Amino acid sequence: MIYLDYAATTPMSEEALAVYVESARTYFGNASSLHDVGTAANELLTICRKQLAQLIRGEEKGIYFTSGGTEANVLAIRSLAYAHRHKGKHIITSSVEHASVHAVCAQLEQEGFTVTYVPVDRFGQVDIEALEQALTDETILVSVQHANSEIGTIQPLQQIGELLKEKQIVFHSDCVQTFGKIPIDVKQLHLDSISIASHKIYGPKGVGAVYVNPSVRWHMWLPNTTHESGFRPGTVNVPGIASFTTAALEAEKKRETVQQNITELRRYFVEQIVKKQLPITVFEHPTDQLPNIVGCLVHGFEGQYVMLHCNRHGIAISTGSACQIGKQAPSKTMIAIGKEEDEAKQFIRLSFGMHTTKSEVEAVVSALEQLQKERMSR
Template identity: 50%
Template sequence: MIYLDYAATTPMRQEAIEVYTEAATSYYGNSSSLHTLGTQAENLLTLCRKKLSLLVNCREDDLFFTSGGTEANYLAIHSLLKGKNDERKHIVTTKLEHSSVLHTLQQLEKEGFSLSYVPVDQNGVVSVDDLKKAIRPDTVLVAIQHINHELGTIQPVEDIGHFLSKKEILFHCDCVQSFGKLPIDVKKLKADSISVSSHKIYGPKGVGMVYMNSSSSWKPIYHKATHEKGFRPGTVNTAGIAAFTEAAECAYAEMKTARSHYERLKSYLLENLEPLAPFIEVEGLGNSHFPGIIGLTFSNIQGQYVMLQCNRHGIAISTGSACHVNQQEPLASLLAIGKSTANAKNFVRISFSQHSTFKHIDRLISVFHLLQQEFMTV
């Protein structure tokens, strides 16, 4: 099977597997236990926290481990809002955010908060000027992701963070798709929180991380939670965190070479898609685009059919975020960039890794040609 769905998840890299095995074998104590095995596990977590804090340029005490990106987003947003003592109840976001963010904010809307969506251009990019127009005296939080998980759009998050910090408005940035792929410096970003997931960078599933800015006066949402300094309950996944840390360090070491490889793959894919226009249209391209994620829409075929035909030919792609697969409505991100409801359902996502090759793209293009022949003769 040719795998071109790395934005959904990645296989664990060998280095992470080896670290996981060693940690699970030798550091199996509960990190909250006071005996030697517990202390050893806690010391390993402290080391991991230190290593990860260096990658994003933050204090060790500002990092908290979670079960993944979804929980990271949920806890970050709720913890930031709980720490606010004023009466502001307005939140600003975009319709391109991951469902874990949108669903959290939509629930808050039902609980008394008001929600505004900043428009994006045809490539999915947020204008800082449009964001400024959306800010109100009662705006308390802005939530905007770094790299969009379906279009690959890179948002101007540093510009956004600098503006919001001057206004004393909270800023949560979903960095699940960008961590390990683009440099992230939380001091430059001026975010109050960021979310990260392990399995997007060849680490284990079920592990994530949140940066919470200690100067933001956030408060944990759980009553008397004892793990992660009260940030969340539940025994900490020491082995998974150790493997995640190893995967993160490897991703940072390989970041430049990986980005160059994605650029070459993207150029090759776009070159081979040109003869298929207008049957296939590439979405989200522009100056602010991450080359590892390519979104495509087909003129008269639903994305689910394209995905199934690719699967039949031994190629794995997706119709968008894995968290959206079982929903029938069109992707909100496609509607946000101006697509019709019908056309938004004709979307598929291609996402690369360092294991992806030109031959993989050749196989994919051959299936697209077969689809074109099938539907042009109907």
């Protein structure tokens, strides 16, 4: 099977897998236990916090481990919203956020908060002017993703961060799709909080983290929680976190080489689509584009049909964010950038990774070409 769905999840690297096994064998203690076995596990966690913090130019005390990106988004937004509700109850996010962000915002609306969903342009980038106009004296939190999970548009976080810093509004970003792929400097971007996940960078599933600037207040979600300084309940997954950290360090070491290769593969894919005159629209921001995510409209076919066609040819692609699959709904990102519902249902997503080859790209182009030939022969 040719795997072109790396934005959904990635296979574990050999290094991350080896560290997971060794950590599970050696550091099996509960990191909250006071005996030597627990202390050893806690010392390993401390090293992991420090290393992850360094990767994002943050502070060790601000790292809180979670079960993944979704929980990281939910805990970050809830804990920040409730910590600052004495100042107001207005939250701003974008219309193209991950489902987990929209879900927690919808829940907060039921709990008395007001949420504004700012629009995006035809490339999927947040309208800064609309965001600025949406700010009020009641605004306490803004959450804007670093890059869209369906079309890969990178958001102007530094510009947004400078605006919010001036107004002393807390700024959170879902960085799950960008961590390990493009540089993240929380200080330069003026980010108070970010969410990251392990399984997008060749680490194990079920592991993630939230970073909250230690100078920013957050509210304990579940009373009397003791783990992760009260940020998240439950015994900490020490081997998973050690493996996650290994994958993160490895991703940073290989980042420039991998991204250069993926950029070339993306360029080749687009060139082949144009050369063969296939009726496919590839979404691409002219300057702010995450190269590994290739969002497309295959005109004349629903995305689910195209995905199944590719699957029959031994190629794994998707019809959008894995968290939305099976809901028989058009891509929310396509709707947000102005596409009609029928057109939005024609969306597919290819996503390349460190193991993707030119021959695999040629194979998916061939499968898409065959799909068009079958249509013409009807």
